[in-house]
Amino acid sequence: MNPTELANRAAALAQDAMALAAQARVVAETHVAPAAAAAEPFLLLLTIFLMACFVGYYVVWNVTPALHSPLMGVTNAISSVIVVGAMLATGLGESTAAKVFGFIAVTLASVNIFGGFAVTRRMLAMFKKKG
Amino acid sequence: MAHTLSTLAYLVASVLFILALRGLSHPETSRKGNTFGMVGMGIAVLATLLHPGMSFSGISLIVLGLLIGGSIGTYVAQKIEMTSLPQLVAAFHSLVGMAAVAVAAAAFYAPESFGILDARGHIKAGSLVEMSLGLAIGAITFSGSVIAFLKLDGRMSGAPITFKGQHLLNAALGALLLVLIISFVASGNPLLFWLIALLAFGLGFLLIIPIGGADMPVVVSMLNSYSGWAAAGIGFTVGNLLLIVTGALVGASGAILSYIMCKGMNRSIINVLLGGFGSDGGAAAAGGGGGDRPPVKAGSPEDAAYIMKNAQKIIIVPGYGMAVAQAQQVLREMAELLKKEGVDISYAIHPVAGRMPGHMNVLLAEANVPYEEVHELEEINPEFAEADVAFVIGANDVTNPAAKTDKSSPIYGMPILDVEKAKTVFFIKRGMASGYAGVDNELFFRPNTMMLFGDAKKVTQQIVQALQR
Numbered sequence: 001m002n003p004t005e006l007a008n009r010a011a012a013l014a015q016d017a018m019a020l021a022a023q024a025r026v027v028a029e030t031h032v033a034p035a036a037a038a039a040e041p042f043l044l045l046l047t048i049f050l051m052a053c054f055v056g057y058y059v060v061w062n063v064t065p066a067l068h069s070p071l072m073g074v075t076n077a078i079s080s081v082i083v084v085g086a087m088l089a090t091g092l093g094e095s096t097a098a099k100v101f102g103f104i105a106v107t108l109a110s111v112n113i114f115g116g117f118a119v120t121r122r123m124l125a126m127f128k129k130k131g
Numbered sequence: 132m133a134h135t136l137s138t139l140a141y142l143v144a145s146v147l148f149i150l151a152l153r154g155l156s157h158p159e160t161s162r163k164g165n166t167f168g169m170v171g172m173g174i175a176v177l178a179t180l181l182h183p184g185m186s187f188s189g190i191s192l193i194v195l196g197l198l199i200g201g202s203i204g205t206y207v208a209q210k211i212e213m214t215s216l217p218q219l220v221a222a223f224h225s226l227v228g229m230a231a232v233a234v235a236a237a238a239f240y241a242p243e244s245f246g247i248l249d250a251r252g253h254i255k256a257g258s259l260v261e262m263s264l265g266l267a268i269g270a271i272t273f274s275g276s277v278i279a280f281l282k283l284d285g286r287m288s289g290a291p292i293t294f295k296g297q298h299l300l301n302a303a304l305g306a307l308l309l310v311l312i313i314s315f316v317a318s319g320n321p322l323l324f325w326l327i328a329l330l331a332f333g334l335g336f337l338l339i340i341p342i343g344g345a346d347m348p349v350v351v352s353m354l355n356s357y358s359g360w361a362a363a364g365i366g367f368t369v370g371n372l373l374l375i376v377t378g379a380l381v382g383a384s385g386a387i388l389s390y391i392m393c394k395g396m397n398r399s400i401i402n403v404l405l406g407g408f409g410s411d412g413g414a415a416a417a418g419g420g421g422g423d424r425p426p427v428k429a430g431s432p433e434d435a436a437y438i439m440k441n442a443q444k445i446i447i448v449p450g451y452g453m454a455v456a457q458a459q460q461v462l463r464e465m466a467e468l469l470k471k472e473g474v475d476i477s478y479a480i481h482p483v484a485g486r487m488p489g490h491m492n493v494l495l496a497e498a499n500v501p502y503e504e505v506h507e508l509e510e511i512n513p514e515f516a517e518a519d520v521a522f523v524i525g526a527n528d529v530t531n532p533a534a535k536t537d538k539s540s541p542i543y544g545m546p547i548l549d550v551e552k553a554k555t556v557f558f559i560k561r562g563m564a565s566g567y568a569g570v571d572n573e574l575f576f577r578p579n580t581m582m583l584f585g586d587a588k589k590v591t592q593q594i595v596q597a598l599q600r
Contacts, residue, residue, distance in 0.1 A: 042257060045367055045375055052376040055149060056383030063155040065482065065507050068388060068489030069216060071155050072355055074168055076223045078148045079355075079381040081172065082230050082362045084141075085369045087179045088244055089237030090196070091189030098241030103192045105233035108226045110200025111207075116223060117169050118208035119216070124165055126496035127158040129503065 070123045077116025083109035140178030141373035147171030148377055152384065158502050175373055213497045214454050217351055217487040218284040224354045225276035228335075231269025231361040232328060235262050238368050239324055245369040258368055259316045263327055265364030267308060270331030271338070272357040278339040279350050283486055289344025291406050297341060298405060304334050341406025344486075345451070349392045349403045351487045356385025388488050395482030395508075397534075397544035427563070430581035432593035435557055438581075440598060442519035442555075444475045446511065448548055449491050450484050452525020452560070456587035459498040462524060465591055466500070468598045477504050479511040479548050481529035512549050521553035525587050527566035530574060540570055556580045559587050 090102030154164015363378025
């Protein structure tokens with residue numbers, strides 16, 4: 001086997017390997033990827049959701065009962081983070097319906113955001129030390 | 132790249148929200164916690180505004196909405212009386228519910244904005260499931276909170292509204308809701324979307340009307356929880372991590388508060404939700420003394436002032452009656468005068484005192500009572516035995532020893548404040564009416580109890596005048 005022959009063979013092999021790889025990629029893209037893409041984001045979101053439930057559970061048990069009203073104020077304000085979804089609908093949506101519903105949601109949620117944080121601030125300002 | 136940035140911003144905001152809740156573990160750190168929450172929200176809103184592809188008209192609409200909503204919210208929050216706090220929170224919950232409904236509708240009509248379309252241009256089935264859940268929970272939160280608001284604000288009687296077959300009707304409507312959701316997911320029909328919303332609105336209304344006024348702490352906590360789950364449902368629909376995390380935090384928080392409130396009444400959440408418990412509060416009059424009981428001992432504010440001036444340790448037990456009479460300010464004045472006489476003063480708060488969790492603590496804080504003097508039930512109960520006076524103002528059921536001894540009593544098993552162990556017990560009450568649970572309080576008839584009949588604020592004012600003399 002002379003060097004030229006060897007080089008030719010190697011090149012042919014490399015080409016075969018590349019063709020195989022391309023084939024594998026096509027197979028992977030058409031069969032595996034859609035399934036993974038459909039399942040993975042949901043599972044990922046679900047994982048994050050459950051972890052957040054646990055974090056919430058432990059953090060809230062640590063809240064002193066005296067501050068349960070402010071806790072409701074804060075949770076009320078932060079649950080209005082739904083405003084993010086409303087903003088995306090208003091800003092990215094092309095149909096009038098999306099814009100109208102988005103605008104309504106932005107307005108309602110902002111009442112809550114500003115009102116919730118402001119009333120909590122007022123409450124917390126009252127909790128003072130002795131003297 | 133821009134996408135990564137906004138995801139990062141959402142992550143930072145979620146962490147800040149967790150820190151906001153963490154701060155509430157102590158009054159000293161709580162103010163910083165609230166600031167964390169505000170910063171987190173600011174970051175989330177800014178990151179969303181800078182999202183690539185936002186149209187100019189869209190951004191203008193958003194800013195307009197933020198301005199209108201923000202001004203209304205700030206104005207209301209500055210003006211509201213602290214006694215009306217439960218109504219305000221209920222009203223705020225209804226807004227979150229309605230916002231969730233609107234976002235679900237927006238996502239339904241503009242699925243392309245959230246990338247929830249499949250290859251054929253239809254909304255993915257999974258997204259339809261999440262959307263209908265967010266929609267249904269949001270709608271229930273809205274109408275349920277409106278009823279809670281009306282009851283708390285006194286625009287609607289606090290008495291439970293019950294009718295025959297109520298639970299059956301609710302169960303049937305719940306099943307129908309499930310059927311609608313399944314067919315909506317299968318067809319994606321807009322008509323079904325609005326039918327789900329309509330039915331869920333009705334269900335929220337029906338679920339809350341049978342629940343009595345004093346059970347409202349549970350209802351308010353529960354609706355708080357629902358508003359969180361609704362946000363999480365919308366978060367799944369639009370695939371937004373921040374919404375999911377925050378929804379979970381709020382949902383968990385409301386669920387824990389509901390649990391604590393139920394435990395404070397020794398009732399299961401099912402029992403509370405089935406409703407029909409209690410009246411408007413003090414409607415069932417016991418008819419003064421009644422039967423073979425000894426007559427009650429009624430005293431004058433001067434007597435009370437004299438006894439308290441000579442006491443060493445007084446524990447004050449405030450209840451919803453104090454809030455109704457707006458007596459917290461004058462109560463604090465009384466405590467100040469007694470402290471000058473060298474009396475040791477502390478306050479005992481029952482978990483379900485007031486109309487929302489922690490309501491009494493806020494009212495006392497508003498009246499400038501230092502938080503170190505205010506104690507929870509487990510903390511203060513052993514101290515009643517050493518107290519000379521237990522001063523009960525506007526509370527009744529939470530002091531009733533029948534909860535410990537009378538197995539047939541509707542409040543049996545409920546943790547109570549052991550006021551009967553104090554040397555003398557004062558009750559400030561309008562009359563001999565029984566409490567919310569409709570049971571007599573045998574404490575009124577004991578020899579070491581003195582009843583001070585009248586409006587809580589007026590009686591306390593008279594005690595203050597007597598102390599100043």
